[in-house]
Amino acid sequence: MARRSNDGAAVMLTSGTSERINALFSLRVWRSLWLLINACFLILLLPFRGRRRSVVAPELAEKGGGAKEEKPSAAPAKVVRVPAAMAPRKSTVDKEVAARRALAVKRVMEDNCGGDNNDTVREFSLFVTSRGDSIFTQSWTPVKVKVRGVVVLLHGLNEHSGRYSVFAKKLNANGIKVYGMDWIGHGGSDGLHAYVHSLDYAVNDMEFLLLLRTFDRRSYSLEALDPKVRQSVAGVVLTSPAVGVQPSHPIFAVLAPVFSFLLPRFQVSAANKRGTVVSRDPEALVAKYSDPLVFTGSIRVRTGYEILCITTYLQQNLTRLTTPFLVLHGTADSVTDPEASRKLHEEASSTDKTIKLYEGLLHDLLFEPEKEEVMDNIIAWLTSRL
Template identity: 55%
Template sequence: MAAVEMEELTSGASGRIIPVFKNLRRSVFSYDSFRRSLIFIQSIFLWFLLLLPRQRLSSASQPPSPSSSWPSLKRRFAIRREEEDTLRRRALAEGLQMVAETDDWPSRCQWSTSIFFGVKRNALFCRSWFPAVNCLRLLKSFSPKNFEPKTTGLGDDDPDTEQPVKLGKRGQITDQLVELPIEHQIYDMVDAAGAKGITITEANYIIILVYISIVTLGIMVIIHGLNEHSGRYAHFARQLTSCNFGVYAMDWIGHGGSDGLHGYVPSLDHVVADTGAFLEKIKSEYPGIPCFLFGHSTGGAVVLKAASYPHIEQMLEGIILTSPALRVKPAHPIVGAVAPLFSMVVPKYQFKGANKRGIPVSRDPAALLAKYSDPLVYTGPMRVRTGHEILRISSYLLRNFKSVTIPFFVLHGTADKVTDPLASQDLYNRAASEFKDIKLYEGFLHDLLFEPEHDEVAQDIIDWMEKRLLTSCNLENINSQW
C-alpha cells in the first residue's frame, strides 16, 4: 500500500514557501545552470533597485498626471484596511478571557492589558498576570464544639480540625492569626482588608480566612511563537502565578492585538529590539526582582538573539526555550537564493502552497481545534518577508552557538516535525553557558505547552527557575563573604 503524502506545514518556522519549487530537479534545465541564471537575474534586479531612486527624483520635478495618483490611492486604501484589521484584532484581544472561572484563581491573581510602543513606535499589545499582593486565603475549617476565641500562630494545630487546607506556596502571614468568632452569619469581606485573620461561622463550621502578603519570586516575560499570540498562554500564567511568579507577555508586530498586517513581520531584529525595550520597562517598574525570558519556536530564536546582547543579558537570570527555531533550512537551496530578492520586491506576498491542514503540532485534538479556530491565530500562507526573516535569524544563531553565555533551559519534543530537536541538542552541547539544561520529551510534538502533558512541562520550567534563583542566591552569598 502506497504511503499517504503528508501535507505542508501550517505552523512554526519552515515549510510554507517550499511548494513553489517542487519537482525542480525534473525540469528541462540542470540545477547548476538554473541556479546561475537566478543569481544573474537577482543581480540585475538589485542594480535596478539601486538606480530606481534616481529615476523617482527626476520624475518628481514633473507635474503629476492623473494616472500617477492611482498608486498612492491604492497605498492609502491598503493602509486603511490594515488599520481596520488591527483595531478588529485588538478588540478581540481585549475581550479574550485571561483567567479561568473553574476555581478561585481570579481571587488570587491580578491581571491587566496594556499597550507598549516599540522601537519603531508601533503599538504592541501586552498582558500581565501577578499573584495578588495582599489577599484572603482559606486556612482551615472546623467544628465549633469546645471552641474558645483565642490568638494563635500558624504553628498551632487545633485538635478539632476536620478539613486542613494548605497555604499558598511561599505565602507569608503578617504577624499573627486572630480568630474572631461571629454568631451564625456570613462576614462581609469588604471589611476584611485590615484584619490579620477572619473567622466566619457558617452552619456548623467555623471557617478561618487569613490575610496574606505574597512575595513575588521573579517575573517571566513570554515571547510567543510565529502566527500565534500571548493570550494562548493564560493557562501557563496560572501555574506561574500560583508559584508566586509574575508574568508579562507581548504580541509581536503583526500578531494578536499589535499593530501591523496580520502575519507579516518586516524584521525579526525589530522584534528582538522590542523585546529588549519591553524588558527594560519591566525592570524599571520592578527593580531588584529577577526576570526570565521565555520564547517558543520562532519566539525562542528571538529570545536567544536578544540575550546575546550584553545589556539585555545583564537584566536576566536566565532564558527558557521551547521548540526553538534554531536550524531552519529550506527544502531546496533555490529558496535561500531567491528569498532575499523576493523579500525586497514583494515582501507581503503570500505563497499559496500552505493551508490550514498539515502536520499536527500537538497530540491533543482539542488543543489543535482551539488553535486553528482562534481568530487571533494567523492561518494564511506565510508572507515572503516573514519567511526570509526566519531563515536569516536561524542562520545567525547557528553560527553563534559557541558565544551563548546566558543560563538557559531548552525543551524539545523528539517527534517535532516543525523545528529540529537535534538543533536544541547542538545548542546545549556547544554553548559556553555554565548554567544550562536540556530536556527532550520522547514522542512529544511542537507545541509543548499544549500537549496533553502541558502541566508537567510547565512544572519542569518552574522547577528550573527556582533552581536557578537558588543557585544565584548562593553565589551572591559566597561573593558577599569574600
C-alpha cells in the first residue's frame, strides 16, 4: 500500500450502526445481498452487449479520413439516428463542480477586493493531475512582512482550504506564506462532492503541488506527507488527526471492501454526521454547516472504506514517522480519538515531537472559543524553527 496522509477531520463510517449488526445475519438480508450482487454483475455485463454494432460507425469514419480511399460496398450502409435525449450533455456532477468552483473563486476575489485586506494578497490557481482532474489551490502572501517560511495546508474530510483563511492571514502577519489545496471532490476541485476514491489521490496531489511550487527547505505542512517530499518539509502540524478510527464491529471490516467495490458512491445514512458538534462556538457551527462548500450529507461507502484503510496503515507505521511534528487535540473530541494522538506522540521515532492536549475542547480546534490560543501555540512552534 502506498503511503498516505491522514485526514484531519474524518467522519467515522460506523458511527451509530453498532445496534444494527444483528440484522446483517438474517436470511432475508443475505438473500437480498445475493440478489444485489447478481444484479450488479449483470449491469457490468451490459456494456459488452451489442459492442460489435456500436463500433461500426467510428471505424468507417476513421477509414474515410485516411489517405487510402475505400471502394464503396454493394449494399448501402445503414444510417443510425441517435435520439436527442441520448446526446452527450454536461453531467450533474460537472454542473455541481462548476458551481462549487465559482463560489471558491468568488470568495478569493471578494477577499482581495475587501478594504480591510491590505496586509495579504490572496490568489487562486488550478493544476491538472495525471488523472486528468483539475485541482483548486489558493495562496495567502504577506505584503508588508518578509516571508521567512511556507506552510502548506491540507484540510480535513468534507471541508475545504478556504475555511482557514483567517488562520492563513495570521500566519502571514508572522512572515509565513500559506498555500492551500482542496482535495479531489472537495471545495473548488473536480469530483463528486465528498467522494474520495483513494486517499492516495490527496497525497499525490499534495506532492505535485509541493514540486510545482519552488519551496525552500524551511517549509511546513499541516498534514503528514509522503517521504518523497520529506526533504522539502521541515515539520508537520497535526490538528485533531484521525490516527485511530475503528469499525464498531469486525463484520464491517469484512463487508467494507465488498460494498466499496459494488456501491462506492452510496451514502451510508447510519453514518451521517451532519450537525455534529465540533465546536462550542454556536456561530462557528452555523458558519460551517451552512457553507455550500462543506459537505453535510451522509458519508459515501468508498470514502469511509478509505478512512478505515488509512487508519490501519497509520497504526502499523507510527514508528516510521521521523519528521519533527506538533500534534494538537481536544480531550472532548467526539469525531477523532485524542488517545490515538497520544499514542502517535509516544511511538513516533521523531526526536523533535510535541503534543498539546486541550482540556474540554472539541474537534475543530481552530474554530473553538479558544482558537486564538491554539493559533498562537502553532505559530510559536513554527517560528521557533524558522
